[in-house]
Amino acid sequence: MDKTSAIFNEPGESADKAFAPNYYGNNTSSMTPETLQEAIRNAVETMLGDIKEQVMVRVVKEGVKIDIVDKNGSSMFAMGSADLTGRAKKILKVLVNNLSEISNKLYIEGHTDSFSFSYRNNYSNWELSTERANAARRYLEETGISPQRIVRIIGYADKDPLLIKKPRDPGNRRISIVVLFPEKTRAPDRKTRKGRPSSG
Numbered sequence: 001m002d003k004t005s006a007i008f009n010e011p012g013e014s015a016d017k018a019f020a021p022n023y024y025g026n027n028t029s030s031m032t033p034e035t036l037q038e039a040i041r042n043a044v045e046t047m048l049g050d051i052k053e054q055v056m057v058r059v060v061k062e063g064v065k066i067d068i069v070d071k072n073g074s075s076m077f078a079m080g081s082a083d084l085t086g087r088a089k090k091i092l093k094v095l096v097n098n099l100s101e102i103s104n105k106l107y108i109e110g111h112t113d114s115f116s117f118s119y120r121n122n123y124s125n126w127e128l129s130t131e132r133a134n135a136a137r138r139y140l141e142e143t144g145i146s147p148q149r150i151v152r153i154i155g156y157a158d159k160d161p162l163l164i165k166k167p168r169d170p171g172n173r174r175i176s177i178v179v180l181f182p183e184k185t186r187a188p189d190r191k192t193r194k195g196r197p198s199s200g
Helices: 033-047 047-053 086-099 126-142
Strands: 006-008 056-057 063-069 106-111 150-155 174-180
Touching: 006 047, 033 047, 033 056, 033 063, 047 150, 056 086, 063 086, 086 126, 086 174, 106 126, 126 150, 126 174
Parallel strands: 106 150
Antiparallel strands: 006 150, 056 063, 063 174, 106 174
C-alpha cells in the first residue's frame, strides 16, 4: 500500500510494465472515449430506471470513468461489508453488456465515506474500499469481462471524496471503473470534465 491507495496489479506486473502499449488492450474499432461515454449513458438511461441517477459517466485523461455511487437508502454494498447488493449487480451487468463489446483494459477503484469502524479490530476503510473494488472485479469477470482486461484494483478509503465538504455523505461511497484508451483515440482538444449523472 502506498500513501494514497492500496493497489493490486495483474500477477507479475510491475508498475512500469503496466504502462506499456498493450496496457490499453486492442481497441481496433472506431470506438472513442466520447462514443463509449454516450453508449453507456444511453444504456443506463434505458435499462436502470430509478437507479440511473447513481451512475455517472465522464471522459478523463486515461479514457472513460464510470462512477457507481451510493445515496441514502440505496447502497451498492451491505453496510460495512464487501457484499454486492442486488442493485449493484444490476448496474454492473448493464455496464458489462457495453464493456464486453470492446477489448480495452480497465481498472477498478473502491471509495468509502469517512465513517470509521469501531466493531472490527484492525479493519479500516482501506481494507473495505479495496475489498469492495475486488468484489466488483469478481462480478465483472463472472458476467463476461475477461480477467486479462483488468489491470489492477485500487482502494482509496476516504481519501478521494466526490463531496469534499461532506466527507460522511453516502455519495462518497462508490465503485469507479476506468476504461483505458490510448492517447491517439482521444480528442486532442478535450479537457477533463466534471462527471454528471448519465441521465443529465
